[in-house]
Amino acid sequence: MSLRKFITNKTTAALAVLLTVFANTSAFAQEAAAGAAAAPKVDMGEVYKSVIFYVLIFLAVCLFIAIIGKSIKVYELSREAQGKPVGINWNRVHASLFALFLVLGLYGVYWEYTVHGSMLLPDAASEHGKKIDEMFNLTLIITTIVFIATHILLFGFAYIYKYSAKRKAYYYPHNNTIEKIWTIVPALVLTVLVLMGFLTWRSIFFKVEDPNNKPLQIEVTSEQFKWSIRYPGADGIVGKKNYKLTTASNTLGIDFKDLNSRDDEMADEMVIPVGKPVKLILNSKDVIHSFYMPHFRVQLNTVPGMQTIFEFTPTKTTRQMQEETNDPNFKFLFFCAKICGSGHYNMQKDVRVVSEAEYKTWIAEQKTYLNDDLRKQFNLPVAPAPAKPAAEGDSSATDSAAVKGNQMALNK
Numbered sequence: 329m330s331l332r333k334f335i336t337n338k339t340t341a342a343l344a345v346l347l348t349v350f351a352n353t354s355a356f357a358q359e360a361a362a363g364a365a366a367a368p369k370v371d372m373g374e375v376y377k378s379v380i381f382y383v384l385i386f387l388a389v390c391l392f393i394a395i396i397g398k399s400i401k402v403y404e405l406s407r408e409a410q411g412k413p414v415g416i417n418w419n420r421v422h423a424s425l426f427a428l429f430l431v432l433g434l435y436g437v438y439w440e441y442t443v444h445g446s447m448l449l450p451d452a453a454s455e456h457g458k459k460i461d462e463m464f465n466l467t468l469i470i471t472t473i474v475f476i477a478t479h480i481l482l483f484g485f486a487y488i489y490k491y492s493a494k495r496k497a498y499y500y501p502h503n504n505t506i507e508k509i510w511t512i513v514p515a516l517v518l519t520v521l522v523l524m525g526f527l528t529w530r531s532i533f534f535k536v537e538d539p540n541n542k543p544l545q546i547e548v549t550s551e552q553f554k555w556s557i558r559y560p561g562a563d564g565i566v567g568k569k570n571y572k573l574t575t576a577s578n579t580l581g582i583d584f585k586d587l588n589s590r591d592d593e594m595a596d597e598m599v600i601p602v603g604k605p606v607k608l609i610l611n612s613k614d615v616i617h618s619f620y621m622p623h624f625r626v627q628l629n630t631v632p633g634m635q636t637i638f639e640f641t642p643t644k645t646t647r648q649m650q651e652e653t654n655d656p657n658f659k660f661l662f663f664c665a666k667i668c669g670s671g672h673y674n675m676q677k678d679v680r681v682v683s684e685a686e687y688k689t690w691i692a693e694q695k696t697y698l699n700d701d702l703r704k705q706f707n708l709p710v711a712p713a714p715a716k717p718a719a720e721g722d723s724s725a726t727d728s729a730a731v732k733g734n735q736m737a738l739n740k
């Protein structure tokens with residue numbers, strides 16, 4: 329046997345392949361055994377973090393699929409060359425996949441409703457929130473019905489009417505009645521949904537103010553990455569701001585020349601009385617953030633350089649909600665719904681809905697923004713020291729006395 333023939337000989341080639349495979353495996357086995365004894369652990373952390381690693385895995389998977397595809401092609405071509413019937417009936421494979429997708433899709437809908445459905449927000453805790461929930465539910469019901477119907481028709485037809493040599497396709501190019509139905513019905517449904525949305529939006533944003541039930545103004549300012557809350561004080565009006573007045577001690581740039589600003593109070597959480605309208609005055613110091621109160625169905629962007637306003641009326645107290653949800657730790661929250669930067673996760677604050685009496689007690693304890701530092705800055709009279717020194721450790725009494733003194737001085 330010549331060398332050339334020896335190399336191209338099938339048996340020799342097969343032996344060579346087997347030898348290579350086993351040689352490698354035994355080499356790996358030896359390494360593994362040696363590794364187990366000495367156990368020098370290789371840290372793969374960096375490898376798993378590298379992009380190249382995943383690119384290579386992706387290419388390997390593509391290569392694997394291509395090899396399988398090519399092998400099937402070779403198998404089919406060789407059957408064809410030998411005059412045998414077709415090995416794989418691709419029509420049947422595709423039709424079965426369509427049928428499988430029909431079942432999986434319907435199960436997916438069921439799974440979404442049962443598993444993710446239970447993760448939905450509890451019922452709205454605000455007046456307008458109920459309208460938004462109704463619209464959401466109506467849209468969900470309509471789209472679910474349409475989805476299930478089209479899903480069954482689409483994949484059912486693809487399965488039932490797969491290619492058959494015994495059947496000829498019926499040529500059916502046009503039907504005016506069908507065209508009319510599938511144009512008019514969706515148009516009507518969408519008109520109803522859009523009109524409902526438009527009217528609901530108007531009822532939320534264009535409220536006629538009831539003079540006997542004026543909304544409580546609360547200003548919320550966003551910045552990277554925190555929220556500042558300002559209450560209006562006794563006058564019920566949140567005073568003016570000007571970004572040019574922003575300093576280290578006056579971080580919100582409040583204009584204390586405006587009398588309405590002088591009694592404005594700062595708060596670390598949002599506390600609101602139940603059943604009373606709240607008018608949120610939103611603005612931003614740096615970028616656009618999105619003010620989001622999911623339980624009240626309130627969401628509006630905070631935009632630098634302008635005010636955005638959202639008015640809503642809470643209908644449930646935090647305590648009621650804790651009982652309803654059976655969760656003693658339940659809290660209303662508001663947070664930023666825009667990925668506004670690296671500290672975005674930090675932009676979250678508690679909201680407490682309480683009774684009117686509880687609100688009054690709480691608001692009386694909040695400090696004013698205006699302090700002695702700011703008084704000096706705005707050339708306002710600094711309050712005189714309290715007549716008699718308060719007992720040691722009772723600084724809050726001193727503070728509130730000072731605040732009262734300041735306010736009296738300011739009112740002069």
Ligand SMILES: [Cu+2]
Pocket residue numbers: 550616617618664665666667668669672675
């Ligand atoms: Cu943000």
